[in-house]
Amino acid sequence: xxxxxxxxxxLPLAVSWLGFVFTVAIGKGLAALGVAILLRxxxxxxxxxLFFAIGAYAIAFLMRDAAIGELVTxxxxxxxxxxxAGLVVGAFMVRYRGIFFAMLNLAVSxxxxxxxxxxxxxxxxTDGMRVPTPSLLGMELSRPAFEQAxxxxxxxxxxxxxxxxxxxxxxxLGQALSAIATNExxxxxxxxxxxxxxxxxxxxxxxxxxxxxALSAVAIGHVVPxxxxxxxxxxxxxxxxxxxxxxxxxxxxxxxxxxxVRTFAVGFAAEAWNAIIGIxxxxxxxxxxxxxxxxxxxxETRMRxxxx
Amino acid sequence: xLANYAPLIVDGLADAALIFFVAVGLTLVFSVLHIxxxxxxxxxxxxxxxxxxxxxxxxxxxxxxxSFFALVISPFLVTVALGPLIERTLLRWTxxxxxxxxxxxxxxxxxxxxxxxxxxxxxxxxxxxxxxxxLGTSQIAGIVYLNYQLLLIGLAxxxxxxxxxxxxxxxxxxxIVAVVADQEIARALGIDASRVFMLAFSLGVFxxxxxxxxxxxxxxxxxxxxxxxxxxAFAVAAIGGLGQIEGAALAAILVGLARSAxxxxxxxxxxxxxxxxxxxxxxxxPYGLFGSIGLRRV
Amino acid sequence: xxxxxxxxxxxxxxxxxxxxxxxxxxxxxxxxxxxxGPNGSGKTTFINLCTGYVNxxxxxxxxxxQPITNLPPRKxxxxxxxxxxxxxxLFTGHSLLENVMLxxxxxxxxWQPMGPLDREIYREAALRILDLLALNDAADQQxxxxxxxxxxxxxIAIAIALKPRLLLLDEPxxxxxxxxxxxLMDTIVAMLRAERMTALFVEHDMDVVERYADRVFVWDTGxxxxxxxxxxxxxxxxxVERVVGVG
Numbered sequence: 112x113x114x115x116x117x118x119x120x121x122l123p124l125a126v127s128w129l130g131f132v133f134t135v136a137i138g139k140g141l142a143a144l145g146v147a148i149l150l151r152x153x154x155x156x157x158x159x160x161l162f163f164a165i166g167a168y169a170i171a172f173l174m175r176d177a178a179i180g181e182l183v184t185x186x187x188x189x190x191x192x193x194x195x196a197g198l199v200v201g202a203f204m205v206r207y208r209g210i211f212f213a214m215l216n217l218a219v220s221x222x223x224x225x226x227x228x229x230x231x232x233x234x235x236x237t238d239g240m241r242v243p244t245p246s247l248l249g250m251e252l253s254r255p256a257f258e259q260a261x262x263x264x265x266x267x268x269x270x271x272x273x274x275x276x277x278x279x280x281x282x283x284l285g286q287a288l289s290a291i292a293t294n295e296x297x298x299x300x301x302x303x304x305x306x307x308x309x310x311x312x313x314x315x316x317x318x319x320x321x322x323x324x325a326l327s328a329v330a331i332g333h334v335v336p337x338x339x340x341x342x343x344x345x346x347x348x349x350x351x352x353x354x355x356x357x358x359x360x361x362x363x364x365x366x367x368x369x370x371x372v373r374t375f376a377v378g379f380a381a382e383a384w385n386a387i388i389g390i391x392x393x394x395x396x397x398x399x400x401x402x403x404x405x406x407x408x409x410x411e412t413r414m415r416x417x418x419x
Numbered sequence: 420x421l422a423n424y425a426p427l428i429v430d431g432l433a434d435a436a437l438i439f440f441v442a443v444g445l446t447l448v449f450s451v452l453h454i455x456x457x458x459x460x461x462x463x464x465x466x467x468x469x470x471x472x473x474x475x476x477x478x479x480x481x482x483x484x485x486s487f488f489a490l491v492i493s494p495f496l497v498t499v500a501l502g503p504l505i506e507r508t509l510l511r512w513t514x515x516x517x518x519x520x521x522x523x524x525x526x527x528x529x530x531x532x533x534x535x536x537x538x539x540x541x542x543x544x545x546x547x548x549x550x551x552x553x554l555g556t557s558q559i560a561g562i563v564y565l566n567y568q569l570l571l572i573g574l575a576x577x578x579x580x581x582x583x584x585x586x587x588x589x590x591x592x593x594x595i596v597a598v599v600a601d602q603e604i605a606r607a608l609g610i611d612a613s614r615v616f617m618l619a620f621s622l623g624v625f626x627x628x629x630x631x632x633x634x635x636x637x638x639x640x641x642x643x644x645x646x647x648x649x650x651x652a653f654a655v656a657a658i659g660g661l662g663q664i665e666g667a668a669l670a671a672i673l674v675g676l677a678r679s680a681x682x683x684x685x686x687x688x689x690x691x692x693x694x695x696x697x698x699x700x701x702x703x704x705p706y707g708l709f710g711s712i713g714l715r716r717v
Numbered sequence: 718x719x720x721x722x723x724x725x726x727x728x729x730x731x732x733x734x735x736x737x738x739x740x741x742x743x744x745x746x747x748x749x750x751x752x753x754g755p756n757g758s759g760k761t762t763f764i765n766l767c768t769g770y771v772n773x774x775x776x777x778x779x780x781x782x783q784p785i786t787n788l789p790p791r792k793x794x795x796x797x798x799x800x801x802x803x804x805x806x807l808f809t810g811h812s813l814l815e816n817v818m819l820x821x822x823x824x825x826x827x828w829q830p831m832g833p834l835d836r837e838i839y840r841e842a843a844l845r846i847l848d849l850l851a852l853n854d855a856a857d858q859q860x861x862x863x864x865x866x867x868x869x870x871x872x873i874a875i876a877i878a879l880k881p882r883l884l885l886l887d888e889p890x891x892x893x894x895x896x897x898x899x900x901l902m903d904t905i906v907a908m909l910r911a912e913r914m915t916a917l918f919v920e921h922d923m924d925v926v927e928r929y930a931d932r933v934f935v936w937d938t939g940x941x942x943x944x945x946x947x948x949x950x951x952x953x954x955x956x957v958e959r960v961v962g963v964g
Contacts, residue, residue, distance in 0.1 A: 155522045157457070203698075206705055209518045210455040211661070213526075214653045217457075218694055221650045225690045281833045283822035289810045290819060297806040300768065301823040301879055302794035308827075341646050345530050352523065382537060389530030396523050397512070 130262045132370050134330045137265040138163075140366030141323030143350035144276060145316030147362050150351055151280065152309060153292030155213045158220030159320050159347050161200075164227065164339035166193045166321030167328035171240040182245045182264070186325050193321020194314050201313035205306045220339050227336035239335035242328045258330075265326055269363055272319065277359045279315065288312055320347075342385055349392050425562050427679050433568035435675025436575030437637075440630030441648060442655035443582065443667040448623035450599050450662030452616050454510060457525040459627050460649025461532035462497055466628025467635040467644060468540045469493040474547040474635075486549040490636075494628035502621030510620065511613070533645050546639030571633060578626070579668055586664075595619055599662075627652075654697040660710025669708060719782050721746040721883060721915050727766060727776035736762035737773065738939030746882075749909060750917045751926040751947070754936030755959070760919045761803060763936070764885050768800045769793040780883070799881035803888050803919075805872035809861040813852060813871055816860055817843035820878035846874050849908055850901075865892060870901070877908065884909065886918035890925055898922065902929050927951055935959075 142163045149156050169189040173179045179188060204215060227234050234240060244257050252260060279285045287308045290298045295305050328334045337343065350369055354361025373384065380387060445459045473489035509528060513521040554566035586592040597605040598615045606612050631648070655674050659666025674693045681689040688695075700708060720743035727740040736759035744750050752760050765771040767778055769790040778786045785793050794800075808816050818839045825839075847853050850870045855863060860871055869892055876884060889905065890898045906929050909916050920926050926933055926947055933950045935943040943956050950956055 150519070153517070153519055155519055155526075157522070157526050203702075210522055211657070213522050214455065214457070214650075214657070218650045218654055218697070221646065222691050222694045229687065229690065278831055278833070281835070282831060283819065283827045283834045286811070286815065286819060286834045287827060290808045293808045293810045294806055296790075297802075297808065297875070299789070299791045300794055300800055300806070301820045301875065302791055303823045303827050304791055342530075345526065348523070348526065383534045385530040386534035386538075389527040389534070392523060392527035392530070393509070396520060396527070 130258065131330065132374050133367065134258075134262050134265045135327055136366040136370035137269045137363065138323040138327035138330065139346065139350060139370065140269065140363035141272060141326065142320035143323075143347045143354065143366055144272070144359065144362040145319035145323075146347050146351035147354060147359075148276070148280070148288070148312050148316045148319070151285070151288040151292065152312060154208065154309070155348065156216040156316070156344075157213045157348055158216030158218070158341070158344050159316070160339050160341070160343040161216065161220035161223050162193050162197060162317040162320035163324035163327070163343060163347070164220075164223060164334075164336070165196050165317075166190065166324030167334045167338045168227065168234065168240070168324075169193065169321065170325045170328040171242050171334045174243060174245065175240065180243075180245050181249070182247045182261075182329065185245055185329070186268075186322060189325035190318050190322045193324070194318040196321075197314040197317025198310070201310050201317065205309040205313060217341060217344065220344060221341065224336050224339040227339060234336070237336060239333055242332050242334060244332070245329060261326075261330060265330075268322070268326065272322070273359050273363070276315075276319075280359065284308060284311055342388075345385060345388050345392075349388050349395070352392060352395055425560070426564070427683050428676065429564055429568055429572075430682070431676035431679030432672065433565075433571045433637075433675075434678055435671045435673075436571040437630050437634045438651065438655055438675055439575050439668055439671035440578065440633065441627045441652045442659070442671055443578075443664055444623035444626030444630070445649075445652045446656040446659065446662055446664060446667045447582075447626070448620055449656070450664075451595055451619035452510065452514075454513070454521055454525065455653070455656075455661065456528075456620075456623070457522070457649060458505075458529040458532050458645075459623065460647070460652055461529055461536065461645035462501065462624045462627035463631035463634075463648045463652070464640065464645035465501075465532070465536055466494050466497050466631030467640045468536060468545075468631075469496060469628075470632035470635045471545045471547040471640050472540065474549060475545070478547065478549045483549050483553060486547065486553070486636075489547075490550055490632045493632040494625050497628035498621050498625040502624040503617055505624075506617045506620040510616075514616075529645070529649065533642075536645065537642050540640075542642050544639055544641035546635075548636045548639075551636040567636065574633065575671075578629075579664075582664060591615075591618065651693055654693045657707050657710075658697050658700045660707030663707070663709040666707060666709035718745060720744055720779075721781060722767070722917075723779040723782075724767075725777045725779075727763075727773050727778065729762065729766060729771060729773045735759075735939050737766060737776075740766075740776070740940055742934055742941055742944070744883075744915060744917060746915050747913055748915055748931045749906060749929060750915075751930035751933045752917060752919045752936055753921070753923070753926060753933060758936040759939040760936050761887055762939075764800060764887055764917075764919065767793075767885060768798060794879065794881075797882035798885065799876040799879040799883070800885040801873045801876040801887060801889060803891070805868040807860040807863075807868065807871055807875070809859070811860060812857050813860050813863065813867075813874075814840070814843055814847065814856040816871060817846055817874050817878045820875045821846075824879050843878065846878050849877070849904060850874055851904070866894075866897075869893065873905070880912070882915060884914050884916040886916065888919050888921065890920065890922055898925060899928075923951055 142159060145162065146156055146159050166189045169192045170185055173185055173188055179185055200219060204212060207215060228237050230236070244252070244254055247257065247260055287298060287303055291305050291308060298305055324338060346369060350362060350365040353365035353368070441459070441463045445456065448459070449455050470489050470493035473493060474486035477485035477489060505528065509524050513524050551565065551567040554570065556563050557566055557569070586596055594610055594615050597608070597610055598612050602612055655670045656667055658673065659670035674696055677692045677696050678689055681692045722744040724740055724742050727737045728735065729737040740763060752763065754760050762771060766773055769785070769788050769792070772787050776786070777784055780796060780798060785796065808819060811819065815834065818834055821839045821842045822834055844853065844856065847856055850873065852867065852870055852874060855867055863871060869889070873886065873889060890901060893901055902925055930947050932944060933947045934941050935950060935956050937959055943950055943953065
C-alpha cells in the first residue's frame, strides 16, 4: 500500500495530467469501496452513484449557498450530509436483499438523477453547477498549486480511509457482514440484528461514496446530474468486483486500473465504454471470481513460493 | 364531472397499457426463472428503436400503412435474435449459482446492450408517429380521443387475457405453472425445465420489445430509454409483487393513472410519481400488493 | 420456585396441520429435560416456538416469568435462550474458531466497530468452548469444509458460546456414532451442570434419554401426552407403543 502511495505521489510530478487522473480514480475508489463493503454481505448496490452525486452536489451547494469555502470543512460536511442520506435511505433498504435491494438502489439513484436534471433553478439542470477552487485551511492557492495539494490530500484520504475500513471489516460488526451472507438466520439466533449490522454498513458505504464524490467535485470543478447515472454505478460495481471481495486496497487498485484504461481508451472507444465495462464485468465473473485483487494475491503467493 | 376526467383516464390507461407490457414480461421471467433481468428495459428500447427504423424506412418508401407492420415485426425480430441466445449462454450459467452473480450478469448485459444500441442506432432521438397519425381520432361523448390510445388499451387487455389463457389452458402454459410451483418436482415428473425457461424468457423479451415498439409512435426514442424503462418496470413489478401477473396489471393501471394525473395537476412531479407510489406501497406491504416473502430465492 | 420455562396452551396452525395443539409444560432451572415422540409430532416446532422462529396462534411462553411469546429470535437469544439446530447452521465463510468468536462477541457486545473480532478475550473464550467439545484441532478450518461429524458439534459450540440460561438442542446425537455418543453427552451434561444451565433436548435415542435426562416429556400429535422420570416414562407400555414404535 505504501508503495502505491509513493508511486502515486511521484508520478504526477513527471506527468502533470496523471495527477488529475489519480485524484479522480481515488474518488471513484472510495465509492467503489462503499460498494465492496456491501458486497461483503452479499448485497450488490447497482445505484451507488446516488451517494457519489449527493456528496458532489453537497460540495457545490455548500460553496454556493452556505458560503463554506474551506476544503477540509467542505469534505467533512459533505461526508456527514451523505451519511445522513445513507441513514434515511438505508433504513428502508436494509429490509431487502438480493435483486430487490439492487434494483431499489438503482431506482433511487435514477430518481435522483431525474431530480437533478429537472430542478433547473436549484441545481442548474443538465448543465450542472460550478465548483470554484476552495481555500485550504485558510490559504488561498492558485489552481495549479491547489491541484497538487489536492492530489496529496487525496492520497492521504485514501490511506486513512483504507486503514479505518480495514479495521472496520475486521471488527465483529464487519465480520458479521459476511455472516449475513452465509447464514443470516443463525446470526439472528445469536442475538444480532442483521438489519442493524447492515444499516451501519450502508451508512459507511454511503459516507465513502459521498467523500469520493466530494473529492471528484473539487478535482473536476464541476458537478453534473450524470454523477448519479447508472453508467457511473456500473463502473463502481466493476471496480468493486475487480478488487475482489477480499480487498480494501483492491478497490483503489481497481479504480486506478480502470481510470488509466479509460484515459487511454477515450480516443477510440468512448462510445462503447459501458459495453466495455459490461463485458469486463462478465469476463471477471466468469473467469476471475476473486477479482483482480485475488489474482494479485495468488501471484504474490506463487512468487513467495518460488523464493523459498 | 367524471366526463371532465375522461381524457386523463384514457391517457392514464394508455400509459398503463405500455407499462403493463414491459412490467408483465419482467415479472413473468422472475416467476419462472427466479431472475430479475436488469437488461429487460433494454429489450423494450431495442424494440422501440427497431420499430422506428423499420417504420421510417417503409413510410419513406411511400407505404405508411406498413408502419404498423413495423410495430408487429420488431418485437419478433428482437426476440428471435436475443431471447434464446441470452438465455442459453448467459442466464443458464447463473442457475444454481449465488444470486449475486445473477445480478452482476444481467447488469453487465444491460451495460452491453445500452451501448450496442447506441452503436447501432446512434445517439440522436428519433420519432416515427405514422401509425398513431394514421389511426386518427374518434369523438366519444363530445371528447376527442386518439384511436391509437384506444388500440393500446385494447391490446393490453388482449395480452392480459391471452397470458391468462396461455397459463391456464394450454399445454405449454401448464408446464410453466408446474415449473413455477416447484422446479424439483416438475423435473422429477419429466418436464424439460430448460425448455420452459427458454420459452418463458423469450416470451418476456417479446413482451418488453412489444411494449417498446407500441410506445415508439407516442414518445419516440432516445438513448437512456432502456435505463428509464427498467427502473420503471421494476417499480411497477415491485408494486404488484414480483412474479405476480395480476399484480403487474393492477400496478400498471395504478402507475399509469398516477402519472397521468400528475401531468394534469403537478407536471414537475411526473417523473418521480411511479417511485413515490412504489415507496408508499412498499412501506405498507414490503413485498408488493400480491407479493410474499417466499418469492425470494432462498 | 418459579419455573424457568413455562408454556401454556400453545397452539399453532400450518395450513390445516397443527404441530402444536395445546402444549403445556414447566421446566425448572437446572433441569435437563428430554423431549421424545414420533416424527411429525411437533418437537422441532416446539423449539421453533420457544425461540421465536414461529409465532403461536394462541397460548403463552414465559421465560423466567417474563412473556416471550411473540418476540423475534434475536430478542429471545439476548434474553438467554440459545438453540442448536438439527441440521447444523454455520457461518460457512468463516473458520470454526471465528464462528464461535462471533457468538462470543455477540454475547458481549457486537457494536464495537473498531476493535478486531480476533482479540484475546474472544479468542480465549472461544478456544475454551472448542476445548470442551474436543474441537481444538479443527479450530482454523473453514466450517464449509468441516467433516459431517464435526458440523453438529460446531453448531452446538456456537449455541454454548452464548452462555445461555436455557439451551435447546435439536437431536444433538443424531449423526454421531454410537461410540461417541456417551463421551459427547458426558461433556455436554458436565458443562451444563458446571455452568448451571438448563437444557432441553429432542432425542430419538432412548439410551441417551434414560442416561442423561432428569425428566422426559413425551410428544404426540402436537401436545405433551406423558411426562416424568425417564425410568417410569420409558418403561410405560403405552408410551413405548406410541413413541418408540414396534420393537
